[in-house]
Amino acid sequence: MEKKKIVSAVCLATMLSTTSVYSIAAAEKPVTQTSSRATNVLKALDNDDQKALKAKEAAKKELTAYANSIKDKVNSDNTLTTEEKKSAVDKIDKALARAINQVNILHTHKYVDLIKREMKQKIGEASVVKNKIKDISKKVIDEELKKQFKIINEADDSTMEEKNKAIESAKKEAEKAKKNIDNAKTNTEVQKAKNDGVAEIHKSNPESKVKETAKKTIDSVAKEQLDKIVADKKAKEEERQMTIKKVDEEVRKAKADIDNAKTNKEVEDIKNKVIAKIKNISIKQKSAKEDAKKELTDYAEKAKTKINSDSTLTDEEKKTAVEKVDTALNSGLSQIDSSTIDDFIDTIKQKVKGEIDKAVNPENKAKDIAKKSIDEELARQSQIINESNDSTTEEKNTAVEKAKDVAKKAKANIDNAKTNNDVQKAKNDGVAAIHKVNPEIKIKLEAKKALDEAKKNQIKSINDNKSTTESEKQTAIDRVNEETKKGIFGIVQAKTNKDVENAKNDALTKIKDIKPESKAKTDAKKVVEETAKEQIKKINTDKNSTKEEKDEAINKINNEVMKAKTAIDNAKTSKDIENAKDNGVKQIMHIVADTNIKTPLKKAVENKSETIKTKTFKKAKKEKQDAYLKAIEEGQRVLNNPKATKKDVEDANKAIELAKKSLDGIKQMGHNKAKDKAKENGKMKEKVKESNRTNESNKSKNSKNPNGQKNSKGNLPKTSYASGIVGYGVSVLASVLGAFAIGKKRKED
Incomplete structure (x- = not known):
């Protein structure tokens, strides 16, 4: 905005x-x-x-x-x-x-x-219209529908089915009202559709026919039964009134239950049940006192028999229980004799029977209390066992099972006890026996011993290591102690035998893998190796030496590296390590490749300027001059090639000599073309064999290279290249000699 x-x-x-x-x-x-x-x-x-x-x-x-x-x-x-x-x-x-x-x-x-x-x-x-009247009206319909739902559900006189029917009716009226609101054109029409909808929703009230019909049916059956009771002229008035009262009470209870019922089925069940009861109510024409007294006496005798045969009671508890039965019976008989209304007899009977039942099943039995003490002690001891960090789950489980067996035996002794004293003794003995049950600590103890043994052995191995300083040994020993400590902690925390085994094995592996890190010696060796690497690099890039001279120098460097490393390994102090390193570096730096082999070739190439000034060169035919210059050019390439072998140099030098001699016109009598060609082929075959021998020799050397250097394609000796130079020089020389012989023969003819 x-x-x-x-x-x-x-x-x-x-x-x-x-x-x-x-x-x-x-x-x-x-x-x-x-x-x-x-x-x-x-x-x-x-x-x-x-x-x-x-x-x-x-x-x-x-x-x-x-x-x-x-x-x-x-x-x-x-x-x-x-x-x-x-x-x-x-x-x-x-x-x-x-x-x-x-x-x-x-x-x-x-x-x-x-x-x-x-x-x-x-x-x-x-164009935006806020608070549309149709939306507001439909919202009012929804609110009224919710209110009506509440009214319907709170209707106690209706069953669930009747309420659901009323709710569905209210929903339909609400949907109809909303549709009328949507179809209305004016505000007045919307208002009318809303008001009509609200009114129709309010009319959706649940029926209450089911409960009302059930009550009427009960009243009808009760009236029929009461008419029969009133018509009975043989009954006493007191007995008639008591019977009428029973019918009225059943009707009252049934109607209350119907009011609380939720569904049609519940109402129907209550109705049928009370109708059956009402129809069975009749007048008692004789006194029920004698029957009641006999019933209570028989009930008491059965109770005493049950008490005396109850093995869960001690002798003292049985005696007390029988006395309570007799007391309850005598009190009940006295109350029955004193009663003037038969209806109260049933109440007295039920009360006395309840007191007798309590005597039969006394609370806080000595044996139950004793067995509860056993269970509590078992629970406490099981907790103590399971909280033991020195035992594995299997060891704990074994101990818990043993404690359960002890508890089971103690309970059996309690059940077999006769007196309270016998029960108390069986309980005390059981508690003491349970308390003695503890888990073994064998698995974790043996695992810890294994770590301690591994620790001792590894420390001895570290101390026996002569390639490290005392400080480096101590560092490694500290690591061993730390890993042992961690391993023991892992064993303590382990739950099962397998967990202990895993923790032990993991710690053993870590302890055995600890080696003293000789950083001073490692660094010193690294300096020696780097120096050797740089010196070898310089040698390999030197154009003035051949491959054989380079290999000889590199072998010397590798020997010095081995000597220096041995001296470093044997050093005792940091100063000794430094001296061994410096001496090794010094010896390596002094090693360079010889340059003797290329010297003759270098002189032959440098002699080019003098040769081309000579009369011999100037008088020579162009093809001979070109052959010489080509040989010089190839010789220079060999000089410039840092990977050239001794044979490459010798072949190049020989090619220059042959080309130079051809300039002088030296005669080689007795050669014909066939012999020259055969000789040339023989030389080429010999060169190929020599090349193969050289390659095999280089492979052997590379496989034994202490520095792990690998021959690349660029490192292979260029014997074919050198052989090409020689072959080219030989072919040129043969051509010159052949031409010279033909010319001479023509003159003679």
Whole structure:
């Protein structure tokens, strides 16, 4: 919103500044303008007027079309009433008028689009209808429906089925009301549909026919039974009134139960049950006192027999229980004799029987209390066993099972006890025996011993290591102690035998893997190795030595590396390590490859400038000169190749010598073409064999290389290359000699 205010302010400022420009231009129009610049300004202003006019007209048309489309949407919206639609359309028209007015006051086309977008938003906002009357009305319907649900569910006179039927009826009325609200056109029609719906929902009340019908049926059956009782002339009045009272009481209870019933089935069950009871109620024509007294006496005798045969009671408890039975019986017999109303006899009987039952099943039996003490002691001891960190789960389980067996035996002794003293002794003996049951600690103890033994052995191994300093040994020993400590902790925390075994094995592996880290010696060896690596690199890039000379130097370096490492391993102190390292580095740095083999070739190549100045070279045929120069060129390539072998150098040197001799025109009589070719082929075969032997030799050397250096493709000896040089030199020489022999033969002819 703030951003829109800022944009509007910018537009207003622009319009004011533009208006000022037009005002100044209008004031200056009467003045004669001789300047072409002034004329151009006026033309520009006229052009801006035309652009602004076109842009404004287009914007007004677009805004009008947009407003009409919004009004169409409003008029076609079924969720709005006629009044709401009219109100929304009026707001849209007002917003459109304001929008057109905003466009009209613009004096430049630059801000037309901005104003247009802002006005479209205003028109769109004007079309929004809040708090639609149909939505409010349907909400009222929903609220009234909830209220009616509550009223229906609270109706005690209706069953669940009757309530559910009323709820479904209320739902249908609510849906019907909402549909009528949706179809209403005006506010008045919506209001009427809402009010009618609320009224119909209120009419949806549950019936109460089921409970009412059941009560009427019970009353009818009760009346029939009462009529029979009243018609019985043989019964005493006291007995008749007692019977009528029983019927009335059953009817009263049944009706109360029906009021509390939830479903039709519950009501039906209560009705049928009470009808059966009422039909069985009849007048007692003789006194029930004697029957009641006999019934109680028999009941008491059975109770005493049961008490005396109850093995869960001690002798003292049996005696006490029998005395309580006799007391209850005597009291009941006395009350029956004193009763004047037969209906009270049943009450007396039930009361006396209850007291006798209590005597038969006395509370706090000595044996039950004793066995409870056994159970409590077993629970305590089981907890102690299970909390033992020195035992595994299996050891604990074995101990718990043993404690259970002891407890079972103690309970059996308690059951077999006769007197209270016997029970007390059996209990005390059982508690003591349970308390003695403890788990073994064998598994974890043996695992700890294994770690201690491994620790001792590893410390001895560390101390026997001569390649480390005392400080490095102590560091390793500290690590062994730490891993042993962790391992023991893991064993203590382990639950099962397998967990203990895993913790032990894990710790043993870690302890045995601990080796003293000789950082000083390792670092010293690393310096020696790096120095050797750099020196070998320098040797391999030296163009002045052959591969054989390099290999010889590298072998010397490798020997010095081995000597230095041995000296470092045998060093006792840090100073000894430093001295061994420095001496090894010094010896390695002094080793360089010899350059003797390439010296003759180098001289032969350098002699090129002198040779080409000689008369011999100048008089030689061009093909011989080219052969010599080619041999020199190939010789230079061999010199420049740091991987050239001794044979490469010798072949190149020999090729130069042959080419140089051919310049002198040296005769080689007795050779014909066939012999020269055979000889050349023999030499080539010999060179191939030599090349193969050289390759095999290099492979053997590389496999024994102490520094682990690998021959790459670039490291292979270029015997084919050197053989090519020799072959080329030989072929040139053969050609020269052949030409020389042919020329001589022609002269002789």
